[in-house]
Amino acid sequence: MSDLQIRDIAILHGASEEFFTKLESVGNERKLDKGKIVFIHEEQAENFYILMAGWVKLFRETADGAQSIIDILPAGHTFGETPIFEDGLYPYSAEIVEPSVVISAPLSLLKEELQSNNELSMNMLKHLIRYKRGQDRELEHMTVQNAPQRIGCFLMRLADSDSKGPVTIHLPYDKTLLAARLGMQPETFSRALAKLKEQTGIRVKGAVVELDNLEQLINYSCQVCSSEFPCKDVVSLK
Known part of the structure; x- marks a missing residue:
């Protein structure tokens, strides 16, 4: 599913060879289906996770049972590692949103490496x-x-920032989940997407978005932002 290697994970750059050797020895790699719950908010944390392929949703449930989405991460990210800096409990729940490959490993392994490795820390x-x-x-x-500008901003994170000509963007997960990720109701998202098409000329066919060039989105979505594209503060999803 992916050519990604453990040593490619950006947040682990600087880890020792001994750490990677142990990680490869004790890490448990699994293929997980869409909808699989990896862990639950405030569950005692024993492992951290490396997403080698797919997408994972981080969320909390509100009092009325609705989900408040914190983030949806692509391959190349870790999750569930922050309890070593806090109270030992997962600060959110994690659910697989597309078929994924996940490596789990003991938090104690990461904690020991952080305590002895300033570069990784x-x-x-x-x-x-x-x-x-x-x-x-x-x-x-x-x-x-x-709302249309926020959708445009998200689409730009999925695009190659160096692209000069026609661009094709594939939505990584369904539009209902995308709406929730952007803090919108599905009907609001649909209206906003229609407005974005009207304002920028993008073409949407199912999960595929086509545009003549990125300038269409940049000129529309970035005009009120304090940053410039490509935004240095927001991680690319490409």
Whole structure:
């Protein structure tokens, strides 16, 4: 499903060869189907997870049973690692949203490496700070962008930022989930997508979005943002 290797995982750059050897020895690689719950919010954390292929949804449930989506991560990310910095409980639930390959490994292994490896510690801190900046940027978008602009911004994260000609973007998961990820009701998302097509000329055919060039989205979606494309604070989903 993916050519991604453990040593390619950006947040683990700087880890020792001994760590990777142990990880390859004790790590449990599994293929998980859509809908599989990996762990539950406030469950005692024993493992951290490396997403080698697919997509995973991080969320919390509200008092009325609705889901508040924190993020939807693509391959190349880790999740469930932050309990080693906190109270030992998972701060969210994790659910597979597309067929995925996940490696689980003991949190104790990562904690031991962090305690003895300053390079990995600094690299992980850098990634956590960047992730926090990305969340701050999304809060800004919720305030200053309208719904069509937020959809456009998300689409740009799925595109090759160096593309100069026609662009084809494949939506990674269904539109209902995409709407929830962007904090919209499905009907709001549908209206906003129609407005985005009207304003930018993008073409949507099922899960495929086509546009003549990225400037169509950049000129429309970035006009009210304090950053410029490609946004340094928001991780590309490409």
